[in-house]
Amino acid sequence: MYSKKIQSQLDKKKIDTGDTITVRAKDRIYEGFLMPKPHFGNPDILVIKLSSGYNIGIIPDSIELVATTGSRFDEPSEPEKPKKGDISILGCGGTIASKVEYRTGAVYPSIKPKELRAAFPELSDWPIHSRQIFSLFSDDMNSYHWKIIADEIEEEIKAGSSGVVLMHGTDTMSYTASAISFMLQQLPVPVVFVGSQRSSDRPSSENKMNLVNAVFSASQDIGEVTVCMHADSNDELCHLHRATRVRKMHTSRRDAFRSINSDPIAKVDYRALLFQPLSDYRKRHKQLISKKKFNENVAIIYVHPNMKPDLISRLSDYDGVVLAGTGLGHVPVGAFGAKHVKGILEPIKQLIDSGIPVVMSSQCITGRLCMRVYANGRLLKDTGVIGDDADWTPEVAFTKLSWVLGQTKKMEEIKRLMETDIAGEISSKSPIGGEQ
Amino acid sequence: MYSKKIQSQLDKKKIDTGDTITVRAKDRIYEGFLMPKPHFGNPDILVIKLSSGYNIGIIPDSIELVATTGSRFDEPSEPEKPKKGDISILGCGGTIASKVEYRTGAVYPSIKPKELRAAFPELSDWPIHSRQIFSLFSDDMNSYHWKIIADEIEEEIKAGSSGVVLMHGTDTMSYTASAISFMLQQLPVPVVFVGSQRSSDRPSSENKMNLVNAVFSASQDIGEVTVCMHADSNDELCHLHRATRVRKMHTSRRDAFRSINSDPIAKVDYRALLFQPLSDYRKRHKQLISKKKFNENVAIIYVHPNMKPDLISRLSDYDGVVLAGTGLGHVPVGAFGAKHVKGILEPIKQLIDSGIPVVMSSQCITGRLCMRVYANGRLLKDTGVIGDDADWTPEVAFTKLSWVLGQTKKMEEIKRLMETDIAGEISSKSPIGGEQ
Numbered sequence: 017m018y019s020k021k022i023q024s025q026l027d028k029k030k031i032d033t034g035d036t037i038t039v040r041a042k043d044r045i046y047e048g049f050l051m052p053k054p055h056f057g058n059p060d061i062l063v064i065k066l067s068s069g070y071n072i073g074i075i076p077d078s079i080e081l082v083a084t085t086g087s088r089f090d091e092p093s094e095p096e097k098p099k100k101g102d103i104s105i106l107g108c109g110g111t112i113a114s115k116v117e118y119r120t121g122a123v124y125p126s127i128k129p130k131e132l133r134a135a136f137p138e139l140s141d142w143p144i145h146s147r148q149i150f151s152l153f154s155d156d157m158n159s160y161h162w163k164i165i166a167d168e169i170e171e172e173i174k175a176g177s178s179g180v181v182l183m184h185g186t187d188t189m190s191y192t193a194s195a196i197s198f199m200l201q202q203l204p205v206p207v208v209f210v211g212s213q214r215s216s217d218r219p220s221s222e223n224k225m226n227l228v229n230a231v232f233s234a235s236q237d238i239g240e241v242t243v244c245m246h247a248d249s250n251d252e253l254c255h256l257h258r259a260t261r262v263r264k265m266h267t268s269r270r271d272a273f274r275s276i277n278s279d280p281i282a283k284v285d286y287r288a289l290l291f292q293p294l295s296d297y298r299k300r301h302k303q304l305i306s307k308k309k310f311n312e313n314v315a316i317i318y319v320h321p322n323m324k325p326d327l328i329s330r331l332s333d334y335d336g337v338v339l340a341g342t343g344l345g346h347v348p349v350g351a352f353g354a355k356h357v358k359g360i361l362e363p364i365k366q367l368i369d370s371g372i373p374v375v376m377s378s379q380c381i382t383g384r385l386c387m388r389v390y391a392n393g394r395l396l397k398d399t400g401v402i403g404d405d406a407d408w409t410p411e412v413a414f415t416k417l418s419w420v421l422g423q424t425k426k427m428e429e430i431k432r433l434m435e436t437d438i439a440g441e442i443s444s445k446s447p448i449g450g451e452q
Numbered sequence: 453m454y455s456k457k458i459q460s461q462l463d464k465k466k467i468d469t470g471d472t473i474t475v476r477a478k479d480r481i482y483e484g485f486l487m488p489k490p491h492f493g494n495p496d497i498l499v500i501k502l503s504s505g506y507n508i509g510i511i512p513d514s515i516e517l518v519a520t521t522g523s524r525f526d527e528p529s530e531p532e533k534p535k536k537g538d539i540s541i542l543g544c545g546g547t548i549a550s551k552v553e554y555r556t557g558a559v560y561p562s563i564k565p566k567e568l569r570a571a572f573p574e575l576s577d578w579p580i581h582s583r584q585i586f587s588l589f590s591d592d593m594n595s596y597h598w599k600i601i602a603d604e605i606e607e608e609i610k611a612g613s614s615g616v617v618l619m620h621g622t623d624t625m626s627y628t629a630s631a632i633s634f635m636l637q638q639l640p641v642p643v644v645f646v647g648s649q650r651s652s653d654r655p656s657s658e659n660k661m662n663l664v665n666a667v668f669s670a671s672q673d674i675g676e677v678t679v680c681m682h683a684d685s686n687d688e689l690c691h692l693h694r695a696t697r698v699r700k701m702h703t704s705r706r707d708a709f710r711s712i713n714s715d716p717i718a719k720v721d722y723r724a725l726l727f728q729p730l731s732d733y734r735k736r737h738k739q740l741i742s743k744k745k746f747n748e749n750v751a752i753i754y755v756h757p758n759m760k761p762d763l764i765s766r767l768s769d770y771d772g773v774v775l776a777g778t779g780l781g782h783v784p785v786g787a788f789g790a791k792h793v794k795g796i797l798e799p800i801k802q803l804i805d806s807g808i809p810v811v812m813s814s815q816c817i818t819g820r821l822c823m824r825v826y827a828n829g830r831l832l833k834d835t836g837v838i839g840d841d842a843d844w845t846p847e848v849a850f851t852k853l854s855w856v857l858g859q860t861k862k863m864e865e866i867k868r869l870m871e872t873d874i875a876g877e878i879s880s881k882s883p884i885g886g887e888q
Contacts, residue, residue: 052788152790153828155782158757160792187779191757267780267819315763318754318776320850321594321627327751330766340754343623344703346591352488354588356596381817383703392589414756
């Protein structure tokens with residue numbers, strides 16, 4: 017918030033963030049968008065974005081409103097129920113629904129989903145309706161929001177929706193989508209997460225391609241949670257990925273999303289009405305199973321040289337721990353006469369002995385875990401670390417453990433559920449297209 | 453150690469781990485290799501590996517020695533100095549120097565490097581000598597061992613070595629190799645790390661291919677630290693990677709090692725005497741610069757949803773922190789009206805304000821960081837998080853920060869060194885073969 021002095025002037029003239037204003041200061045006049053007060057800094061300095069794109073800070077003598085902003089971020093959207101058979105598009109934020117961020121000069125999620133129908137005429141091929149659930153940077157998203165998203169998907173299905181598309185930021189999309197895979201099982205309709213690596217104001221924006229292919233995928237006979245993103249760097253094809261298999265593997269490329277240890281579910285192109293399966297997937301189920309409870313007290317720990325044992329022993333107030341180990345699932349152990357090694361086997365054993373499950377994953381990202389090949393791995397397995405033979409990503413090991421801990425507190429049952437394939441997160445076959 | 457009762461019998465008959473023994477127990481006789489006492493369990497139970505491959509535990513009535521083991525793990529190797537022009541092969545352990553582990557029934561590093569000359573006649577094309585520095589699982593390796601490795605490399609160079617090959621486990625090879633890149637700059641000879649994904653007893657073992665190509669690479673005009681590993685799943689070619697660019701990207705494939713955000717340095721095949729450069733590299737320098745001090749008090753923290761702020765604030769006793777953030781370099785912030793988000797910006801700010809550098813990297817692994825695109829990223833950058841625009845892996849951000857903190861304690865100088873390319877870890881160009 018700006019200082020009272022400034023805020024009262026703004027309130028008096030009904031000026032809000034994003035409005036175009038003129039500011040008089042020391043006999044000069046500046047025109048631009050009103051920016052919100054920066055996180056840090058003097059609240060008496062008003063910040064506006066000039067037409068040059070630069071922000072300036074001014075101690076204002078007077079402020080005048082020139083024009084209000086068309087769409088305001090905080091304006092509530094009108095919820096609406098789908099007509100039977102509609103494909104529902106639910107907005108959760110992210111670049112796919114962004115325009116140039118007038119607030120800080122960067123990109124900020126702001127377009128409401130219902131505006132998309134006007135923006136993308138291609139969507140008129142399907143009966144759709146849309147509404148905004150919330151608008152968040154996906155890096156801010158957590159299990160509180162996963163629960164809301166699962167509730168909203170369930171509500172759409174109950175109201176007659178024939179498929180649900182979720183617009184979501186790309187940063188944590190694989191976390192959210194895999195979390196929903198565990199919460200909502202035996203889906204009667206496809207649930208398709210979609211995002212965009214480039215904001216809609218940039219010429220290379222791929223959000224139309226991704227969004228329309230997501231809606232097209234949501235019209236198919238699929239009973240799984242999926243992610244629809246560019247298959248390559250051309251605006252030609254999308255891949256539909258299983259939510260428990262996909263991972264963002266590049267910070268900025270349009271084809272950043274890749275299926276890990278599996279082929280994508282399908283190659284998709286709405287323009288050619290192409291839906292070409294690349295691997296097996298589950299069809300629409302009759303009866304949804306909904307198990308939405310999560311435990312939010314779980315940490316991912318990245319294993320590395322010089323790791324101090326107390327990085328693990330400090331976790332005694334957690335309910336579960338996922339290790340992103342090295343190689344086939346290893347950590348510094350320091351057994352077998354190894355000198356000058358601060359092993360973390362002992363603190364791991366203490367966690368497990370006190371009832372805190374410890375689950376292995378690999379920082380290699382691809383490939384299957386095997387804690388039986390090397391002596392150090394065997395010690396981990398003997399200590400009770402869960403995950404031998406799994407081929408999940410660290411992210412999915414994390415969402416699964418968080419979900420399992422929402423279902424049971426018994427170590428035996430935790431272990432059993434972790435080792436049972438629930439949503440395609442553990443494959444029994446060799447990874448396609450690669451030696452193991 | 454076994455119990456006194458058992459150990460005294462073993463000592464009396466000069467029996468050591470790995471020796472073939474017969475054990476009498478309750479009128480039955482068992483023959484097999486003596487195993488070390490398992491980490492946990494009754495020290496009165498002797499463990500032997502039967503010829504079937506299975507281990508059994510026995511309370512012995514009597515024990516007899518049948519045959520001693522040819523090579524003992526703990527036997528000291530004879531150090532030797534290289535003749536001028538020799539290529540030095542130094543053993544640090546790892547699968548490349550392993551045979552079937554007689555100790556626990558798994559694989560355990562044990563072959564001494566000097567045995568390699570007999571095992572790989574192809575090496576006779578080059579003047580080599582070899583010695584064991586130590587034998588460790590690479591998951592146990594840390595900056596104590598990096599220092600020893602750097603000392604030994606320097607010693608070899610001073611004694612006239614024309615190239616140094618290091619046999620090393622694959623799990624943390626990219627940590628060690630990148631660490632050596634910062635410690636030993638302007639190398640007068642190539643330093644080549646080499647490992648093997650499969651143990652030498654398995655038919656698909658690729659250790660010969662990797663080792664001989666590493667020696668061949670060490671004979672080239674290169675003044676950098678590199679990693680030589682399989683280029684694909686056939687036993688045909690190796691890639692020579694820059695140490696600050698390479699990462700183990702699969703738990704078990706022979707071609708697990710990939711250059712990240714860059715092409716490999718070269719395609720290598722000793723049989724065809726092929727050394728085909730794929731990108732620029734530095735030639736042999738005149739004068740080695742040696743800066744070997746490390747700070748071992750640095751942590752890598754994996755950013756994830758539901759991350760609790762105290763996972764960061766607990767790090768106030770560390771000297772540096774590397775974040776493996778999401779996307780372009782993000783963390784949960786919870787600014788701009790986001791609700792139900794436990795942001796970690798504040799604890800990050802507290803670390804930085806108290807003089808602890810915080811460095812960004814991306815869990816996407818590939819791609820360049822950019823904290824200027826989104827409002828949340830801007831807040832991180834404004835808070836003083838280091839790494840905007842860098843294209844390093846989390847591992848290299850970690851080894852670099854650990855090394856920089858060994859050179860200086862001044863925040864300004866830490867920031868300057870982190871932002872300066874020292875060993876090819878920050879590229880100013882777009883990644884080859886990909887859009888940014």
